[in-house]
Amino acid sequence: MKNKMIDIRQAISGIGDGATIMVGGFGSPGTPFTLIDALVEYGSKNLTLIKNDANEAHIGISKLLESGQVSRLITSHLGLNRHAIDKMKNEEIDVEFVPQGMLAERIRCKGVGLPAFLSKIGLDTEITASESLTTIDGEVYKVERAIQADFALIHAEVADRYGNLRYNATAMNFNPLMAMAAKQVIVETANCSEDALAPDAIHTPGIFVDQLCIMNNLSKSYQLMEHHIHV
Numbered sequence: 620m621k622n623k624m625i626d627i628r629q630a631i632s633g634i635g636d637g638a639t640i641m642v643g644g645f646g647s648p649g650t651p652f653t654l655i656d657a658l659v660e661y662g663s664k665n666l667t668l669i670k671n672d673a674n675e676a677h678i679g680i681s682k683l684l685e686s687g688q689v690s691r692l693i694t695s696h697l698g699l700n701r702h703a704i705d706k707m708k709n710e711e712i713d714v715e716f717v718p719q720g721m722l723a724e725r726i727r728c729k730g731v732g733l734p735a736f737l738s739k740i741g742l743d744t745e746i747t748a749s750e751s752l753t754t755i756d757g758e759v760y761k762v763e764r765a766i767q768a769d770f771a772l773i774h775a776e777v778a779d780r781y782g783n784l785r786y787n788a789t790a791m792n793f794n795p796l797m798a799m800a801a802k803q804v805i806v807e808t809a810n811c812s813e814d815a816l817a818p819d820a821i822h823t824p825g826i827f828v829d830q831l832c833i834m835n836n837l838s839k840s841y842q843l844m845e846h847h848i849h850v
Contacts (some may be wrong), residue, residue, distance in 0.1 A: 641796035730799025771801030782828030
């Protein structure tokens, strides 16, 4: 099996301007802070980000928003981040809101090879456009299209050098789905085993992982993440 370990700067250097990037995490748990920091430093512009939320100000993807590297954000909510809300109101970024369950399912569909799924949720609300409707056996449904990204940035609690991953508690959240739905998957972890993980301990098989980056210096953001996981 291929050893997928790579320097974090080298991994991030493949993300060019205009890339679409899925970012794991639900709030702080599962957010790949080190990969995000490296992307901020690298400076790619005009990015489309797909993430459950915009993190809090000054951490996570908020750093990318604040540095002006993001042109579009697909997310469930911005409520914890005043900077993101202000950028949306000032039309500095384009924001597409997707209800959380639909966001997860649209990502999952891409991962399992489905172009879309049908839903009756929100048929009479502003999230539904008439051109997205279809009728089957007399019932009206909204067509929710699968979401794909050029890259996925993933945080794992433990990995082996072949890219098999295990997540910690609620830090699992969107990470397994995103690892299946992106063309290239870059993973960060602070714990890498030379020995292969036991098959029944694996949450994401290494076949979905392209590059594995070992974190040597953890930022304060991870302390916040650990607090949220165990509260």
